[in-house]
Amino acid sequence: MSFFETIANIDRRVIFLFIGFAVIIPVLLSFSCTEEASPIVQAIFDKIESLPEGSKVLMSFDYGPSTVPEIQPMIDALLRHCCEKNLRIYMMALWGTGHNLISESMVDIIEHEFPHKVYGVDYVNLGYKAGNQGLINVILTDMKKMYTTDAVGTEIDAVPMMVDIRNLKSFDVILSLGGGFPGVKEWVLFGGDPGNVPVAGGATAVSAPLLYPYYPRQLLGLLGGIKGAAEYESALIKGYPKFKTHSHPGIDMMGPQTVAHIVIVIFIVIGNITFFVARRKEGDERGERGILK
Amino acid sequence: MRKDLVWLFVGVLFFGLLYILNWGVKVISTDLLVWVGAFLTLAILSFLYQDNPFYKFAEHLFVGVSAAYWMCMGFWNTLVPNLIAKIHPPIVKGVLPAIAEKPPEYWYIIPAILGIMLLMRLSPKAPWISRWALAFIVGTTTGLNLVRYLRSDFVGQIKSTLIPVIVLQDGSLTIGGSFSNIVVVLGVLCGLIYFFFSKEHKGMFGVASRVGIYILMITFGASFGYTVMARISLLVGRMRFLLGDWLQFVQ
Amino acid sequence: MRRQIPLVITFIVGSVLIISVFIPHKPFGRLGENFSVYFDIIAVFAFILGGGNLLRVHGNRIYRKHKDWPYSMVTVAGFLVMMIAGLFKIGGSPGITGDLTEPGSMFEELYMYVFTPLMATMFALLAFFVASASYRAFRAKNREATILLLAAFVILLGRTPFGVKLTSWLPGSLSFLEIPNLATWIMSVPNMAGQRAILIGIALGVIAMALRVILGVERTYLGADSD
Structure with missing residues (x-):
């Protein structure tokens, strides 16, 4: 199994762990951010x-x-x-x-x-x-x-x-x-x-x-x-x-919120990279088999 | 099933032991109720690994507790002051003395009868009687909704869309404002065209429908982003309880 | 009688409530207001019906020793404990004449330390599943999906201070391209337009359905004849 296939088929519990840590660590560190009213x-x-x-x-x-x-x-x-x-x-x-x-x-x-x-x-x-x-x-x-x-x-x-x-x-x-x-x-x-x-x-x-x-x-x-x-x-x-x-719990919670958002964005990007790699590979294989001809 | 019960027993015992041990060192919260809350929180979170007896226990407890919660709330806050106290005020003397001297209002027998009719749904012999009460509920809901939706969500929304597409500020054109207003007007129109299925989406109509799809995709993307934000907030809330109120790692 | 009277009730109640908006005077104004009060009261009977039904279903499971029946006992026990705590206002000061949610009452404690963690964590679980679903299903497969993805990205980043830092280097003349500003624009312009189109569509659906129900064309809410 290639690296991308391994990543694509990653156990959902690994993702759960990442999300858990993305929230727990900033809460423990009391990481918060400043805000401006829209x-x-x-x-x-x-x-x-x-x-x-x-x-x-x-x-x-x-x-x-x-x-x-x-x-x-x-x-x-x-x-x-x-x-x-x-x-x-x-x-x-x-x-x-x-x-x-x-x-x-x-x-x-x-x-x-x-x-x-x-x-x-x-x-x-x-x-x-x-x-x-x-x-x-x-x-x-x-x-x-x-x-x-x-x-x-x-x-x-x-x-x-x-x-x-x-x-x-x-x-x-x-x-x-x-x-x-x-x-x-x-x-x-x-x-x-x-x-x-x-x-x-x-x-x-x-x-x-x-x-x-x-x-x-x-x-x-x-x-x-x-x-x-x-x-x-x-x-x-x-x-x-x-x-x-x-x-001010709202301001305090924006810290963990920010980290979790970034982690989810990273996950979506990785998910898309694996998707495009798989699609390209699939296209190459089809081409070799003459399906696209 | 027996295995489930053994697991549950062991889990509760383990948690109890931790609680007792903590009494000696007082490192974390010593409030038994906070421990109950923490146990139930962890029991629900355990579902992330897989379905298990702790999750099933917590899930079933939730169903029972929430049904009783709503019943009690409805009983004390609405049924007693707004029905029982209206029909026969002296009966609430022991619980709501402030309104026990008021004159009775016998019109309230009507909702009492309809309410009892609704409960007939549980009767094995005449559940059809509950339809009368159900009809009243449906009639009220539709009657209320028809006019309010027409006013606020139909006429109101059309009114809010009829805006100038050329925006002037201090006599000069503002490109940003004008562009935004054009997007609003066209976005609503094209979105509605996409939902119009009585005409084939071809030609100019098809182009408008296509634009409508793009607008809707942005809408769904925004909704998705906000949904993620909401769910993360709830998780942060639970973690603050576990790490703060229970483990007391944070203030 | 089993079907005709409910249809008549729906017609009368629905019509009176509509007329009361246009003629908010006697007798329609008063009738419309009373119908709303009755509706509020009957809603409580629906809670009681829900509780009764729950007891019936789980009581049956326990009686028939259905698979997982001990869990049904947990449901029934939780229901009974909460109900007794609430109906008798156990532990609260000044007792039965006080507020149901009086601090220190058993009902309030059960709410705080049983009901709240269960309900809140149940919803918090969704954070994990949303993340997992995003990873597996959120793909830029075509143009529409790419637009959706980009909008979500802008919102996810733009609604955090990280988004502010990410594009704060942009010159003032291009400030509209800063991610938080883009997020605000997406929410109040294209999102608003799309939501409005959906809202108008739903309103038309609600109005049409309400008319069908009041006029007796739509009867599915009455259930099957055998009921």
């Missing part, structure tokens, strides 16, 4: 930045553990930004798993880093409700039809920041952080467009390319995958240097 990310940052104090931000946690590494850094950065700007944060979830993630984010970011923020006045956890796009359709006209209590069982009208909320149109911006269906797309279709409310999205890298057609007319900005999260973290650090000392 226009599609900067648009969200600028929107949050332009909102006056006390503006109402609806944040929908539409993801689960499978996409936490991509979406959670976005959530952390956005929460920090909103808290810093003294915006009122309304957290809800179209995914059941989002309910747990709201609780975790509340503890890790708001309660830990902004202890002066008051629950029910500065932020509220509305929790999960079933129904996907059906839920968005209901809250488009009447928020309190489905949300009769907050996540901890307080009557909705007893939550101070819910008093002047009627429906989706009561919010200044909707931030949907989604990992699939229902997610950013459903917020644009069933919430943003019919309600004429600006929607900004954070999506997994898998679904981000599908959302580009909505930008900028129907979607004011988009954070696509870990790259989008890292860019937002960078924009936040640039605008508020004090956040440099806080955790």
